Amino acid sequence: MKTAAFHIRLLDSLISKYGGYFDNCLKMVALMIASLSGLPVSAVYFLNLGPAQRDNLLRHIWIAAEHLVSVLAESRDFCIVVLTLDVPEDLWCGYQLMLTTLMDYVVDCDDALRACLPTPGSGDKNILEAVFGAIDHCSLELQLPVSLESSGENGKPPRSIGPYEHLCTHMCRFLAALSPEHFGIAEAILFxxxxxxxxxxxxxxxxxxxxxxxFGSPQLCFEHAKLLARLVNLTSSAPGNRHSHAKSLLRRLFQFLTEEHKTELHQMFSSNSVVTSIVGLPESASTARAQAEQLLMKLSAKTIGASELKILVRLLCQMKESSRYKEHCLPMEPLLQALSSVPAYRSQLCCGLTHAIIDLLTAQ
Structure with a gap:
């Protein structure tokens, strides 16, 4: 630990003292930081130390790598070197982690941010493309049973997270801090x-x-959902699985839409079987109530199947969330009877149904 601390302090002193005078040494500095950044992930298998010693040493190296990036992040030259770096095969994981750390710091420096997010058509590589390009080279490391220490948010203590959650958290933080000027570039890369x-x-x-x-505006969510619906429709017959993630994302975004936007999306794609199979068909409040009552009776009589249970959970959640159902409340008695009839299995479906009934009873 003392040896590591001495060398890290020496590196910090040299980088701070000779900032602006690195010339072609900057590439070596970037490779060194990538090597340090990747140690907490790659060293889990080959460090011949006890768990406590290893964790303590790697935590200090991890903090040091982040500090060295923070010292150099304001340098436009450093950002360009990082984005154009010829990465050795065994350093891709460290390079990925260095990029995620760099994203935290360049967002507050206009000159560095312009180097990391150049205008489209300039031919220069940007930091988001570099992150997505690197992820394919370290997919194995993303699945390793290792933890990285995240910085505490809003006064909360740091916690250990996996490599993929670490990457995703930094991506989201970077996008949340972007100005509207740069958001369009990031949006295009994400889609x-x-x-x-x-x-x-x-x-x-x-x-x-x-x-x-x-966490954006309701209108932005709606625009993204419309774009995804068009993309799903265009790619539905394409070979491969390119459209599967788009379908999944559309299904997720649909849950965040306001009731007005849900209705509008249904109207826009009412004749499109591909899209309606993902977001479902709109139901009138009276029809939904009648179907829910029928399924509650089947539940009480213990004649309901698993697929019908899923439909019942969806209907109950809709009736709780939507203002359309306020005039079509379900009677209390069948809900209480159904609650006592839920099978006592610890399955996700039965737990979801119990929560849905209790939430609806409380809401009504």
Whole structure:
């Protein structure tokens, strides 16, 4: 630990003292930081230390790598070197982690941010494309049983998270801090990767867009849902699985739409069987209530099947969330009878049904 601390302090001193004078050494500095950044993930198998010693050493190295990035992040030259780096095969994981750390710091520096997010058509590589490009080279590391220490948010203590959650968290944080000037560039890259054949690329893009939709404006969520519906329709007959993540994301975003936007989306794609199979068909409040009552009776009589249970959960959740059902409340007695008839299995479906009935009773 003392040896590691000494060398890290020496590196910090040299980088701080000779900032602006690196010239062609900057590439070596970037490779060194990538190597340090990747140690907490890759070293889990080959460090011949006890768990406590290893965790303590790697935590200090991880903090040091982040600090070195923070010192250099304001340098436009450093950002360009990182984005154009010829990455050795064994450093892709560290490179990916270095990029995620860099995203935290460049967002507050205009010159560095312009280097990391150049205008489209300039031919220069940007940081989001670099992150998505690197993820395919370290898909194995994303699945390793290792943990990284995240910084605490809103006064909460740091917690250990997996490599994929770490990457996704930094992506979302970066997008949340972007100005409208740069958001269009990021948006185009995310949608491009939702349709990518790579599972990890599409998964990261989908999770990030889901965050944007949930914490952005209702109108932005609606615009994204409309675009996804068109993309799903265009790619439904294409070979491969490119449209599967787009379908999944559309289904997720639909849950965040306002009732007015849900109705409008249904009207826009009412004749499109591909889209309606994902978002479902709109039901009138009276029809939904009648169907829910019928299924509650079948539940009380213990003659209901698993597929009908899923429909009942969906209907009860709709009746709780939507203002359309306020004049079509379900009677209390069949709900209480159904609650006592839920099978006492610890399945996700039975738990979801119990929660749905209790939530609806409380709401009414």
């Amino acid at each position: 491009k990767n939702v349709l990518h054949e790579s599972h990890w690329r599409a998964c990261l893009a989908s999770d990030t867009l889901c965050f944007v939709a949930r």
